[in-house]
Amino acid sequence: MLGEAITALERRRQGRFGIGGDPSLLAVVLRGLDAAHMRAPEWLLTDAADVLNQRRSSEATAELADALARHRSGQPLVANAVAAAFRADKWTDADAPYARWWLASRRKEVDHQLSARAIDDARLQALAVADPLNGKAAAMVLEAAARASGELIITSAATLSADRSRKDRRMQAELAGYRGAFLSMIWVAGLIFVHRLAHAAASVVSATSAHPYRQTIVGVLIALLVFTVAESCGAIAKAYGRDQPRWATGIEFAGATAAGIIAATVS
């Protein structure tokens, strides 16, 4: 049936009884084609592109954006359609927030085309007013709100912000810990293979004894190890809001140097 109708409508495309100029009709036909696993004909997409350049309600444009997003060949038009549905600064209508929230809740593609703020605004306005004028807008807000039931959370901005910053702090501390552990492993590996390293260094400069090289390498590696551990502890403390005092940084350098010298002397 739909294929037959599409063929007939293509012939009447430019006439009074065509569907070209009506975004809702274009959307319903595109939805039907998708449900029937049929490709959207080129002329339908051309008409959709033309409609998107005209001034239409957000509701009709949102419907068209959703329908276009269902077809691979309609993808190039989706960004335009989404932008047209969310173009609040140029024109708007009372039912626009419902259509926008509906489109954002139905189509993940919208996330790539719009800022989170635009979607949040649409949801906020839809929830705040919740008084759609026409039946289609009511159906749209019904779907979006029903999908959101069980997902939305009302909390204070301060609580949410504290929760987020707690997570951020933990992540920063973990990263500092991993970084410190990785570097420490390298220094420890150097200490394990210190004899080979010392012999390699001595053979490069044709030295008779590898002992001074071993002492130097042990001293440097121990100093680096102490410094890495101290620096990691400082970074973890900083992630939790406890900035390291300047004297502690000085002790870090001095302690690392002293540890290196002592290690070099006793090795």
Next chain:
Amino acid sequence: MARPLQPSPDAQATVLGVVQRAQERLPERDASLADRLFVLECAARGGRAVLPTVERYRPALREAEWWLDETWEPDVPHAAVVGQALSAANALEVDPPSN
């Protein structure tokens, strides 16, 4: 281990209040078939919270099937109804109106 955020009762009440108000504005029985089928599709995609709405508008699908069988012409009103009926049937995961 961070405690996962739970949907709050306030949010649930707000959203369900919106669902209730939207139901009051849905097209009546005398609205066009395409509009009622659109509501059916939206309700079907809305999930379990609006299952009663799905049942309220489900007869529109049978009505569309009858209307298309009895009066079929390849024109705009029929194309709109067949397109929307296919889409609604797809959302409901039922067999589409017979061709």
